[in-house]
Amino acid sequence: MVINQETVLVAKSSAKHLYEQVADRIRELILQGTLQPGDRLPSVRKLHQQLSVSISTVMEAYRLLEDRGLITVRPQSGYYVKASIKSQEPHSSDPPQQASSVDTSIVSRVYADLDIPDIVKLGAGVPSSQLLPLATLNRLMSKVIRTHPQISHTYHAFGGCESLRQEIAKKLIDAGCSISADRILVTNGAAEAVYLALQAVTQPGDIVAIESPCYYGLLQTLESLHLKALELPTSPREGLSLEHLETALDRSEIAACVIVSNFSNPLGSCMSDRRKQDLVELLNKYDIPLIEDDIYGDLSFLGNRPKAIKAFDTxxxxxxxxxxxxxxxxxxxxxWLVAERNLMEVKKLKIVTNVMTSIVPQLTVAAFFANGGYERHLRKLRRTYQAQMEKMRVTISNYFPPQIRMTQPQGGQFLWLELPKNFDVLELYQAALEYKISIAPGVIFSPSQSYGNCLRLNFGLLWSEESDRAERSSLSSNRDKVEIALNILGALAQQQLARVLLKYY
Ligand SMILES: Cc1ncc(COP(=O)(O)O)c(C=O)c1O
Incomplete structure (x- = not known):
């Protein structure tokens, strides 16, 4: 029997619960193919004895695997492996080696389509509002307005409220950073932070090194600042290729580098600590600033939050x-934006751009970080996202063409799918819109409009009713919507691919 104490290796000190560790190991055995579809799992009682863990631990582990669509229970018979996912990872990217100016008109078109009423937003980057702690946030916001009736309506603390900056400094400790609150500038979202940072360290016409594929919002920022993008090869697992970055630094005048360090958008890649450190050393050698976007760092499925690149910055x-x-x-x-060398410059730019960030949202977030149960909320959100990601992978491998390659991210919010070379994702995009399904076509993630055979899907839409039993009854239609949308997308992709294959062979 493969599921025993040696193979499960339950580490009592791990940040994950015991049942999650048991489930993770069984999941690995399924994904490796050691456990095949149809295989019967040990009974709850047997596994409890084999692993010397409680019956409820085994039951929770099995329930988690059921939520993720990996196993199924047959009444009077037991638990069985439901799915195996055979798909491979997408290839590392191989973008053009020339820097180019950026035109994002296609991104605006995709944005506009997201406003179609009742569209299933598999292409968007937003989480389902049911997964966010809106009731607590609203309660805290009312309290802020009651307790600060005047300050909320004045010019106040241009760089950001002290209480929020203190809370952010505390949060940064988890990312391995020791930062004093006076180095933190509060911004209108991460988009503004990246915008101000880029503005502070570049001039129009400069070249910026970026991951390829990369978040289309970054491309819009580069375009509006009249910057050129140099796309660099990126792997779905390890992120940006440092070897190619070094060659590019030797060859071209690069003004800055922008990286989504943890669970990137769209690839979901996460750089190891070793590579984060190597990257900082490389940039030290060439004296280049790095803009790190760590917006997904808290959404790790691994238990512990990964370190930021900033943690290695000396x-x-x-x-x-x-x-x-x-x-x-x-x-x-x-x-927020943490800046050291460029602090004065980014503060000045913030004032010129929009003076300050509104006080009420700042104090609301500060109160949530201080005592709104942020860690508890994150634990639940990560668990839900991981379950939805697994379920989406299983569903895709059931409905999509077998040639599909897809990522297996360890955090974040997105799956990246790669179809065979001649596949036209814009055709799939249009066909899916007819069924009120949005996807994010690969071309919007590259200034050279590469990735015409790829797409990004959002697994942050609420799907699994099992992920929150308390809300079960109101969610079933939503769950069906995502499953049906994936089913339709898969059928459309199958038909389209059949036409492509007929044409080329
Ligand atoms: C990598 C990345 N950076 C920045 C943003 C924008 O973040 P915000 O809404 O905080 O401005 C997004 C949103 O999708 C993103 O994916």
Whole structure:
């Protein structure tokens, strides 16, 4: 029997619960193919004895695997492996080696389509509002207005409220950073933080090194600042290729580098600590500033939050950006920028751009961080996202063409899918719109409009009713919506691919 104490290796000190560790190991055995679809799992009682863990631990582990769509229970018979996912990872990217100016008109078109009423937003980057702690945030916001009736309506603390900056400084300790609150500038979301950071360290016409594919919002920022983008090869697992970055630094005048360090958008890649440190050393050598966007760092499925690149910065060259948009509320528009060398410059630019960030959202987020149960909320959100990611992968491998490659992120909010080379994702995009389904076509993630055979899907839409039993009854239609949308998308992709294959062979 493969599931025994040696194979499960339960580490009592791990940040994950015991049942999560048991579930993780069984999941690995399924994904490796050691356990095959149809295989019967040991009974709850047997596994409890084999692993010397409680019956309820085994039951919770099995329930988690059921939530993730990996196993199924047959009445009077037991638990069985439901799915195996055979798909491979997408290839590392191989973008053009020339820097180019950026045109994002196609991004605006995709944005406009997201406003179609009742569309299933698999292409958007927003979490379901049911997964956000809106009741607590609203309660805290009312309290802020009651207790600060005047300050909320004045010009106050241009760089950001002291209480919020203190809370952010405390949060940064988890990312391995020791930062004093006076180095933190509060911004209108991470988008503004990246915008101000880029403005502080570049001039129009400069070249900026970026991951490829990269978040389309960054491309819009580069375009509006008249900057050129140099796309660099990026792997779905390890992120940006440092070897290619070094070659590019030797070859071209690069003004800055922008990286989404943890669970990037769209690839979901996460750099190891070793590579984070190597990257900082490389940038020290060439004296280049780094803009780090760590907006997804808190959404790790691994138990512990990964370190930021900023944690390895000894020369104050990393401008660190993040926000609460992916964890608490995109609408509050609360983000932050940690700057050392460029602090005065970014503060000045913030005042010129929009003076300050509104006080009420700042104090609301500060109160949530201080005593709103942020860690508890994150634990639940991560668990839900991981379950939804697994379920989405299982569903895709059931409905999509077998040639599909897809990522297996360890955090964040997105899956990246790669179809065979001649597949036209814009055709799939249009066909899906007819069924009121939005996807994010690969071309919007690259200034050279590469990735015409790829797409990004959002697993942050509430799907699994099992993920929150308390809300079960109101969610079933939503769950069906995502499953049906994936089913339709898969059928459309199958039909389209069949036409492509007929044409080329
Ligand atoms: C990598 C990345 N950076 C920044 C943003 C924008 O964040 P915010 O809404 O906090 O401005 C997003 C939103 O999707 C993102 O994916």
């Amino acid at each position: 020369q104050g060259r990393v401008l660190y950006c993040s926000s609460v948009s992916k964890t608490l509320s995109p609408g509050l528009r609360v983000g």
